[in-house]
Amino acid sequence: MKDNETLIQTGRHVTQFPADVSLCAGCSSCEIVCSLLHDGVVGPSYNRIFVERGTISMIHRIYACQHCVDHPCYHACARKDQAMCLDENGIVYINEEYCIGCKRCIKACVFDPPRINYVKSSDKSKRKAKKCDLCRTRPEGPACVEFCQVRCLGISDLPDERR
Amino acid sequence: MATLYGYVGKIARINLTDSTVTHIPTSNYVPKYLGGRSVCNKIFWDEVGPGVKAFDPENKIIYMTGPTTATGIPTGGRTVFTGISPNSYPEQYAWSGIGGWFGAEVKFAGFDGFILEGKAPEPTYLYIEDGEINFLSARNLWGKLVHDTQRKLEEIHGNDVKSIVIGPAGENLMRNASITTSNDNVAAKAGFGAVFGSKNLKAITVRGTGTVIPADIKKILELRKKMGYPQAQPNPIHHETTHGMWGNNIPVEGGWLRGQVACSHGCNQHCNKLMLDMKSAFKEEKVNHVEKCVSIFAFGYKEDCCWVPIQTFETKQNHLLPCKMLSGEPLPPDPTDPHFKELYDLVPGDIVNFWEPNFDKGSIINDLCNEYGMDKWDVIVWLLPWLSMGKKEGVFDGIDFGMEINVESEEFIKYLMDSIVYRKTYYGNLLAEGMARAIRALGKEKFGDTIYHGRYSQVVPGLRLDLPISLETAWGHSVHWQGRGFEGAINKPGWVAVNLHQMNSTRDTQTIAHHHDTFDNYLAVKDDPCRHPLTAIAVIKGENSAEIKDSITCCDWQSPNLFWTDMEAQMFEAATGIEMTEEKLNEAAERSKLLFRAILMRNYGRDREMEVNAIYPIMTYPDPWGQTCTWEEWNDLVDLYYEERGWDKTTGWPPQEVFEKYGLHEVADSLKAIGKLPGCR
Numbered sequence: 001m002k003d004n005e006t007l008i009q010t011g012r013h014v015t016q017f018p019a020d021v022s023l024c025a026g027c028s029s030c031e032i033v034c035s036l037l038h039d040g041v042v043g044p045s046y047n048r049i050f051v052e053r054g055t056i057s058m059i060h061r062i063y064a065c066q067h068c069v070d071h072p073c074y075h076a077c078a079r080k081d082q083a084m085c086l087d088e089n090g091i092v093y094i095n096e097e098y099c100i101g102c103k104r105c106i107k108a109c110v111f112d113p114p115r116i117n118y119v120k121s122s123d124k125s126k127r128k129a130k131k132c133d134l135c136r137t138r139p140e141g142p143a144c145v146e147f148c149q150v151r152c153l154g155i156s157d158l159p160d161e162r163r
Numbered sequence: 164m165a166t167l168y169g170y171v172g173k174i175a176r177i178n179l180t181d182s183t184v185t186h187i188p189t190s191n192y193v194p195k196y197l198g199g200r201s202v203c204n205k206i207f208w209d210e211v212g213p214g215v216k217a218f219d220p221e222n223k224i225i226y227m228t229g230p231t232t233a234t235g236i237p238t239g240g241r242t243v244f245t246g247i248s249p250n251s252y253p254e255q256y257a258w259s260g261i262g263g264w265f266g267a268e269v270k271f272a273g274f275d276g277f278i279l280e281g282k283a284p285e286p287t288y289l290y291i292e293d294g295e296i297n298f299l300s301a302r303n304l305w306g307k308l309v310h311d312t313q314r315k316l317e318e319i320h321g322n323d324v325k326s327i328v329i330g331p332a333g334e335n336l337m338r339n340a341s342i343t344t345s346n347d348n349v350a351a352k353a354g355f356g357a358v359f360g361s362k363n364l365k366a367i368t369v370r371g372t373g374t375v376i377p378a379d380i381k382k383i384l385e386l387r388k389k390m391g392y393p394q395a396q397p398n399p400i401h402h403e404t405t406h407g408m409w410g411n412n413i414p415v416e417g418g419w420l421r422g423q424v425a426c427s428h429g430c431n432q433h434c435n436k437l438m439l440d441m442k443s444a445f446k447e448e449k450v451n452h453v454e455k456c457v458s459i460f461a462f463g464y465k466e467d468c469c470w471v472p473i474q475t476f477e478t479k480q481n482h483l484l485p486c487k488m489l490s491g492e493p494l495p496p497d498p499t500d501p502h503f504k505e506l507y508d509l510v511p512g513d514i515v516n517f518w519e520p521n522f523d524k525g526s527i528i529n530d531l532c533n534e535y536g537m538d539k540w541d542v543i544v545w546l547l548p549w550l551s552m553g554k555k556e557g558v559f560d561g562i563d564f565g566m567e568i569n570v571e572s573e574e575f576i577k578y579l580m581d582s583i584v585y586r587k588t589y590y591g592n593l594l595a596e597g598m599a600r601a602i603r604a605l606g607k608e609k610f611g612d613t614i615y616h617g618r619y620s621q622v623v624p625g626l627r628l629d630l631p632i633s634l635e636t637a638w639g640h641s642v643h644w645q646g647r648g649f650e651g652a653i654n655k656p657g658w659v660a661v662n663l664h665q666m667n668s669t670r671d672t673q674t675i676a677h678h679h680d681t682f683d684n685y686l687a688v689k690d691d692p693c694r695h696p697l698t699a700i701a702v703i704k705g706e707n708s709a710e711i712k713d714s715i716t717c718c719d720w721q722s723p724n725l726f727w728t729d730m731e732a733q734m735f736e737a738a739t740g741i742e743m744t745e746e747k748l749n750e751a752a753e754r755s756k757l758l759f760r761a762i763l764m765r766n767y768g769r770d771r772e773m774e775v776n777a778i779y780p781i782m783t784y785p786d787p788w789g790q791t792c793t794w795e796e797w798n799d800l801v802d803l804y805y806e807e808r809g810w811d812k813t814t815g816w817p818p819q820e821v822f823e824k825y826g827l828h829e830v831a832d833s834l835k836a837i838g839k840l841p842g843c844r
Binding site: 017019021023027028032035037039042045046053055058149152 | 233234264317322323345347374375377380384387388393395396422423424427429431
């Protein structure tokens, strides 16, 4: 954890419930449906949510963008409002057409590990940042939440409803 | 170049002798051989001839993903190894499935599979990263336990790598050694961990940042919601106060914590029972491990496994997959089914009295198997019951194991396993060769066939059920859903079918196939199952389903679904975009089965005589109803099976026209040249 993580005011984001509410089964459904629905592929560089596997303990943690209220990634973007954009609901999203893969957003992320993914490629035009956009254009909401078979994911301001 | 959906396009040939790698286009084999085990069978047929032994450098371990691996199609994370099995008795070609996250990562690294050949000159592990395969020294890993090896590889390469490793059992060529992924998933049945050891190969670690592109995303999402009837529901950690199942359930002082976890990448189930904070055999701190089917008997084994017919015979209204109850979340039964009462009629397991319940000791046994890297089945349902029964019958009187035999004792179990894994004592060294070989070396008549007098039926109260002290079935494996011994309370229509599956195999088939049939068929065959073609037809369907499962790939908890018969075809289409029907999939399954058959015929001389004699003895002992099978009954069923397969009844060999029907002309020609087609003998 970075020193400043605890000082960050987070926004509405995908969150993992504690194990006494629902234990992550480690199935990777969240990562898979994320990259499938955004990019039409399955691959660790393409998902915008991350399963940190407890390979020995078998207790797994989910990491996703916390949608910080002051959104430092947005401000760090070399092409702010073209590549990294802010919508009317305060969701920071990436318009990949304009992303030049400079990684400034990743460096600006206050969380460890950073919550922004990155596609490496020998073709510079394919180097892109990937970031959770809460499936902002999807009527059903975040696909990772919908397809979590063990319902261990939810939206940050709704955990009480889940219980 | 057109996109090859589902597959990533190449298989790596990895020569451990000279540290070289060459690439083979996956399209050399697919879609004709689908993927998974079917591709493995083709490669083995082409590349490994008769005379090769399991630990020879010429033995090859072939590992394949399937077209669904890493596509998001449920259960696609399961993958397959094949090669000559050291645990099979006699050594034969076999296969072993494995879950975990490794298979998906192999694809992300750019490979659909690999062929391991040769022998490294020194302890070695492979590090694969995005198409590059590196041969690295494993001197600092050799000797380490399974989890320590996994941990060390993450220290070296980062915690996002995925590894398969062997433990000391594999290094010391223990014939039932496993290959283990990081979440206690194992390929254990064939003993390929020992083949890794014979090749000086400790581990394979992989990291990939590439992609897998499936053909039909909408369909994949639909399958994720429908396959196996997943119920999206919270999965909290439970505090349990007892452990075990009917007949062996015990109170646990202080209770224990249970979670449920998925076994493989992309699965939409969470079948594996995660046991938290369990006693370790090696360290003071508590460990987590998963409990699968057989593990439960480590904790207590007073009674054998009970059974309800619906685990094998299903109706459209009520159909469960075997052991679905492992997750504790089967769908509620439909009581309006006219067969409801019969389907759920619980048959109590036999009284066996192998050992008293002991929660900590059970945890120790599981931890020993996990960390040494060995097959739990051979330990829990063969080695330890053999010691228990043999001691009670006085078989071991006068034998000095170095410590008094006491299967109730943690210390004895630790001592015994240590002796075996490190081949420390005469008997440890002998038992490291596997139960089948050890018993024959000791003298099978006394050490295998001596009757245990402590097994009693609970179906027919008071009926003593004679049982040999060695729970051996065929091909070096212990009984499994065969109506006697372990998981014994299955009735005759079920167990004769299971024995037929086993007869045609080289390993325990029930860990991948579990016999399924409809309840209507059960009603038709139940009075004389050995003389009804429907028994043979159901076995053939089950065998073909298993070929499909290991090729597409799928898992036994979700496939086959007798009432959604084109599920696997839909999976294949969604992954690859290649049109597939049930009929075409079945043709591919027949082709894979015929290749397997051809390998067994060419390399190991398999024929009817060898098969019927290998499997028949176990059926001469009574099931829980006191029933057995006569030689005539058994051979009548084998006749029916060969007839339905279109194989020659005298030899058990498929004729030329059958091979040719499935596009295997060259296989038929090869067999004909060595006199192994019907009529050539």
